[in-house]
Amino acid sequence: MLVLVLNAGSSSVKYQLVDSDTGDRLAGGIVEEVVDHAAALRDVVGDVERLGRPIGAIGHRVVHGGAVFSEPVRIDDEVVEAIRELAPLAPLHNPANLAGIEAARATWPTLAQVAVFDTAFHRTLPPAAYRYAVPAAWYEQHGVRRYGFHGTSHDYVSTRAAGVLGRPRDELDLIVAHLGNGASITAVGHGRSVETSMGLSPLEGLVMGTRSGDIDPAVIGHVAAASGYSEADVLVELNRSSGLLGLCGDSDMREITARIDAGDGSADLALDVFCHRIRKYVGAYVAVLGGCDALVFTAGIGEHSALVRTRVCAGLGVFGIALDDDRNERSEPVISRDGASTAVLVVPTDEEHAIAEQTARVVAGP
Secondary structure (H helix, E strand, C coil): CEEEEEEECCCEEEEEEEECCCCCEEEEEEEECCCCHHHHHHHHHHHHHCCCCCCCEEEEEECCCCCCCCCCEECCHHHHHHHHHCHHHCCCCHHHHHHHHHHHHHHCCCCCEEEEECCHHHHHCCHHHHCCCCCHHHHHHHCCCCCCCCHHHHHHHHHHHHHHHCCCHHHCEEEEEEECCCEEEEEEECCEEEEECCCCCCCCCCCCCCCCCCCCCHHHHHHHHHHCCCHHHHHHHHHHCCHHHHHHCCCCHHHHHHHHHCCCHHHHHHHHHHHHHHHHHHHHHHHHHCCCCEEEEEHHHHHHCHHHHHHHHCCCHHHCCCECHHHHHCCCCECECCCCCCEEEECCCCHHHHHHHHHHHHHHCC
């Protein structure tokens, strides 16, 4: 089946026409500076129609499914309304995702359309992992809990990692580090997400390109009181002006690496903070899983930065992690030394293929 995968943001629409079986791309691109999502999709229609191949379905990336959606779902009016009601949990993402859905339904009213949720893979988190130690009413009335994100990637990469190891996924304990401009890490026990770093929103957890990751909640009130910012302003800063950007003025790991090579101390510190946070989570997740068969690096930084992988793995020998430097420099699928008790892998993610696969399964039915 040819699936048109749409990722609608507030100011852009990314699209790929994907063969759900092979993952082959027949068309794709990004429409930027979007004001009207319906107008943006007219550009997509033109690109797709030039191929002269029928689209079988449309798959939409939706960031937050809350506790409502634990699986991909065929979109109807009730699903649209439920996604709308979840907007307070992801105000930077869900409204834009919904705008894309509504525009696509108007553009292709007869095509099957499916919502695939970033949070869905983490539906298996146990209460000890997803509950926060806050008043129970916050959870019961406002949905305050850990949801986790990048689930489509963590799910896809876990399956591919099992293939590299030549073992069934449901026999493996994996730690998957999705390291890009957004970054998260997940403990996958026997094929199920049992712990993950992002929380109620994508702000929690690892240091990211522009997001702070874990931070003392008291910082928000302190900075608001000291600076005259509103608490909402501080949250914007934590999302858009923090992380690597806040530490050294750059969010692109390639630029940071070049600055380190030139002897830039602030860039070196930023990388140290970034890698230290990942290393801390790896140690915690080995404890959660009771051992680890493989540490898996994926996404833009995870797949391409040998320096990041070296710094993350430094000092993890106690867990049986040891890199082969030559393999690491070449970003081979297996970069651990022969005989190491814990494998270290580099596995490319492909969220568009994963969304296409899940969309095709939903449309095909049971």
